Amino acid sequence: MSAGSDPSSWLPIDGVLAVVVAWLAIGLAGLPALRRFRVVTTVLFPAGGVAGAVLALIGVAAAFSGPQVAVLPIGLPGLPFHFRLDALSAWFLTVIGAVGAGVSVFASGYFRRGEGTPPGLLCLEYHVFLASMALVVLADDAYAFMVMWETMALSSFLLVTANHRIAEIRRAGYLYLLVAHVGAIGILLCFGVLQANTGDYTFANMRAQSLSPLWASIGFGLAVFGFGAKAGIVPLHVWLPEAHPAAPSPVSALMSAVMLKTAIYGLLRVSFDLLQARLWWWGVVLLGIGLATAIFGVVFAAVQSDMKRLLAYSSIENIGFIVAGIGLALLFSAYGMAALAALALTAAVYHVAAHAFFKSLLFLGTGAVLHATRERSLGRLGGLIRYMPWVAWLSLAGTLASAGLPPFGGFVSEWLLLQSFLFTPGLPSGFLNMLIPVVAALIALVAALAGYTMVKFFGVIFLGQPREEKLAQAHDAGTMERVGMGWLAAGCVALGLAPTVVIRAIDPVTRRLVGAGLGDAVSASGWLLVPVDVERASYGPALFLLGVAASCALAYALVRRLYHGRIRRAPPWDCGFPAQTARMQDTAEGFGQPIRQIFEPFFRMERQLPSPFDARPRYRVVVGDHFWHWLYLPIAAAVERAARLIGLLQRGRIAVYLLYSFVTLVTVLLVVKR
């Protein structure tokens, strides 16, 4: 089945495996250099970054070559690992490699001496994490998939708890591990359903099975549950805003940007590739889950006052957006509308890359801020654009991309998804037709709220006056950190400006999954993004940027030419109020206040308002998540109650236990006798 006829010829899959081996080797090299900090940071992490860049290149090359397989005789006897590289895997490998490269380079300048886990061990965990993510998307049988999936979960757990001396971080890590394993059970059961009692757990066998609609739906539901737990869809999201902020920033970046995407990969793999049946209501379910997740995520992101938690909730929102796109593609695909399915799927897959770049960039930015100021709370930051210009301006690119603004990467996927709503020529069901505009409206609302959140994020951290005196001593990021962030920012810009090039690389993915692609349409139109024809819709980001830049430049030149460029520095005006201080600025809580008011039913709020006579008035508001109280705490209470009931049996006296044995024996004898 291998694409190359000549066995000695070099195949992309060999390259991918070589990169994985290189990552493992780099990780292992960290062990002898356990405490030799300089070796780890100046040699091992940059080497990992180079390997990531190589992987991205291989991924691009593999997107256009046919599927290739490899069988490695590792694992259990008679049960080798099957690997397969097709267009879908290639796309995710490219994302993993490209983002991994930027994060690794940043990480080489990020980690500091004497923080939690020794650097060599951290290096091992980090590279095992990267390698396992690459192998997850490469796996071609359930066994290899689950082994890699668990390796990924465990290595990321160890990375999350790198600063394990802090109780809060241990708690977050434990929660993460728990949800990851509950999800893994779902995935395992899903594979069990898919192999349809044949006992053969290779994906090739699963593709060949035709399940009854009931069993297919059960398999699909288990996949949504299992992968959803990893992706953080509502209501399985609770671990995400705890675990992502707890990890060191490069790890948060990898988890948010890449690891969540492996769950998206799994969802795509199962629902479009392994399952042959496609029922329309699956699409509706995914669409509903996706929208709920997106709205929930963005509303919570808008009220956070911890910068990393804000980004974690924003990741939930973006995952919701992607899932909604997948749901729409599934819906269209079930009705045989291949072209529309391809449009929606392209939007989702595009957003996978766009989100990976801008979210890792933003997380790295928070990492640099955290190192420079030792503050994570938005209430103690501010004005950093003057002390950390590199970090601020690079983060601005990520902020604008995250806000879904043209001409950056986030806008392209949003545009494509909205187009796929508008091109709906009429689904066979009237109910669904009514649903489509409502969904489009909600997507638009989410995108607009994302803009609000991102203005808050950037404005409160980098703009304004420093809210604490020590911020004036903040130093900018080092060279390696700048290079890593610059690489990711360039990715954000490139994804925004060259959508036609990227979509041509996505074309094989959608052709493979839904049988149609946008490749032909966009390659016919050059730099202009035209999904169907130019009469219907077009978006030319390069022309767009040119238009804005030309108007700016012309305005600048003309103002200087016709008038002057004089400027005078003075204290801020502020309506003539002379005694202003940095404490009078709008805070993160203040910025979230309108959202708290409008979306009040979303939150579980505890407010403590000062009385007018307080000498030292304190205003306190705690925003909580309803799901904890509706779902998780009842489950935890039920488990505890069950444990206590079982605990009644434990008396700690041998006589009682002997009595149990005796009663059991008598009962069994009675049953057998009859």
Place this chain on the structure above:
Amino acid sequence: MDVSALGVVSQLLEVALALLLAPLLSGWVAQCRAWLQNKSGPGLLQPYRALHKLFVKESVVAHHASPLFRAAPYVVFGCTALACAIVPTLSTDLPLAPAADAIALVGLFALARVFVSLAAMDVGTSFGGLGARREMLIGFLAEPALLMVMFSASLISKSTSLTTIVETLAHRDLMIYPSLAFAGVAFTMVSLAENARVPVDNPATHLELTMIHEALILEYSGRHLALIEWAAALKLFAYSCIGIALFFPWGIAQAHAPAAMLLALPALVAKLAAGGAALALLETLSAKMRIFRVPEYLGAAFLLAVIGMLVHILRNA
């Protein structure tokens, strides 16, 4: 995409017209408002005089303002100018139009809004942050509503390209669309909010507790303020032209019809004058609402626009 010489001419003409006429439109609205309120009014040319005065003055910038603060007026101006360039006002033969369709146009306004809000937060005064927060609040409510209005028109013409929408509505199928009635009301409500007009904001006030747009640009002076004010006028002009393109497109010349351009200009001026007078009347008749009522107001606009889309789908079902 073939670019004709005529297309380039009409494109340049349109941008020049927008840049020149936009302050006049603002002046016309202010004048109408003054007349309606039994005042004599500053005259139609007052905005030009104000712009000239601001350009001549030097810019006063806070000591700790970052480069973002100084760049933002240019970005805002550039975005709004591009928005004016892609909305068909005289002709649908526009070479720049394929760069951005209705969705990208909304994105363009959002880009301008984000920059002006970030700039307002940059100096770190209490009013700047307040204004930024309120502006983004109005923005995130108005943006989806505007998008839904665009979609109502897009569903009719099966296209998000503004030129195709205009051609369809003005020249191809002449009929009455009930969905556009809903969209029209929603659009009016959104444009009042987006252009900082009564009942959401009052462009003529500096009342500290209620201002939105003025709070945003409080720290700007000189040429920076001039550019922002000009961009605000351009935004009003662009919104008026979007309204004309979606709801009263008759008279806009089609591609390859140079003679019709001669008719298009007086038609545009007449429509803008009527629209400006209607805006002044609307502003005079309504009172400014509390900021906390704005979400309800814009939520109503959003719902109306969605209902418009549903009406369209129901009729075609």
